[in-house]
Amino acid sequence: MTSATHARTKTRIKICGLTREADVDAAVAAGADAIGFVFYPPSPRYVTPERAAELVRRLPPFVAAVGLFVNPEPAQVEAVLAKVPLEVLQFHGDETESQCRRYLRPYLKAARVRPDLDLVQYAAAYPSARAILLDAFVDGYGGGGKTFDWSLIPAGLAQSIVLSGGLDGDNVAEAVRRVRPAAVDVSSGVEAAKGIKDAAKIRAFIAAVRSADND
Ligand SMILES: O=C(O)c1ccccc1NCC(=O)[C@H](O)[C@H](O)COP(=O)(O)O
Numbered sequence: 001m002t003s004a005t006h007a008r009t010k011t012r013i014k015i016c017g018l019t020r021e022a023d024v025d026a027a028v029a030a031g032a033d034a035i036g037f038v039f040y041p042p043s044p045r046y047v048t049p050e051r052a053a054e055l056v057r058r059l060p061p062f063v064a065a066v067g068l069f070v071n072p073e074p075a076q077v078e079a080v081l082a083k084v085p086l087e088v089l090q091f092h093g094d095e096t097e098s099q100c101r102r103y104l105r106p107y108l109k110a111a112r113v114r115p116d117l118d119l120v121q122y123a124a125a126y127p128s129a130r131a132i133l134l135d136a137f138v139d140g141y142g143g144g145g146k147t148f149d150w151s152l153i154p155a156g157l158a159q160s161i162v163l164s165g166g167l168d169g170d171n172v173a174e175a176v177r178r179v180r181p182a183a184v185d186v187s188s189g190v191e192a193a194k195g196i197k198d199a200a201k202i203r204a205f206i207a208a209v210r211s212a213d214n215d
Pocket residue numbers: 016017036038040043044045068070092135140141142143144145146164165166167185186187188189
């Protein structure tokens with residue numbers, strides 16, 4: 001790289017909703033920065049704490065394990081944390097800031113974006129959030145494989161942005177170029193079936209992000 005060119009900041013990448021050893025290994029090998037585990041029982045990607053603990057043991061240092069919850073009771077989160085060494089929590093429901101920060105872990109607060117949601121006001125309600133994860137407004141709280149209108153994302157949110165919702169190997173480069181989020185997050189777009197990831201799709205997704213990082 002010459003002095004006249006410079007690589008942009010690396011967009012961090014979270015692959016979410018993993019349930020199998022081979023998929024964890026494929027995501028790590030492809031260069032994922034974080035792996036998400038869904039602790040929301042109605043989700044087809046749900047894993048038990050015991051299963052997540054088995055999968056997390058495969059992660060090398062500095063690849064973050066993210067635990068995802070939807071309006072959990074404190075006891076549920078504590079039970080997961082007692083068995084699964086999660087670096088980051090992700091809350092996808094109507095949790096208040098105090099309900100998110102009580103576990104003394106970095107957390108992502110998901111916003112389900114729609115035209116009538118004031119994202120500046122929403123983000124301001126979670127000053128302790130490590131980032132705001134911007135997702136589409138779908139049934140079932142998330143994992144819907146649907147994009148939202150990225151032009152709804154305001155400039156100047158206090159927190160970093162994790163862009164999510166319907167991303168895949170075909171649209172993520174444009175998403176990164178347009179939004180320049182701190183990170184991107186994907187589930188459906190790298191799957192063969194819900195909870196079953198496709199290693200080639202993971203590789204293509206990450207390659208597309210890296211390509212956009214260097215535009
Ligand atoms: O993945 C799920 O099944 C899920 C269920 C309930 C709440 C959140 C869920 N996923 C959270 C994620 O972080 C997903 O990666 C995000 O919603 C994007 O999903 P997709 O649009 O399928 O890429």
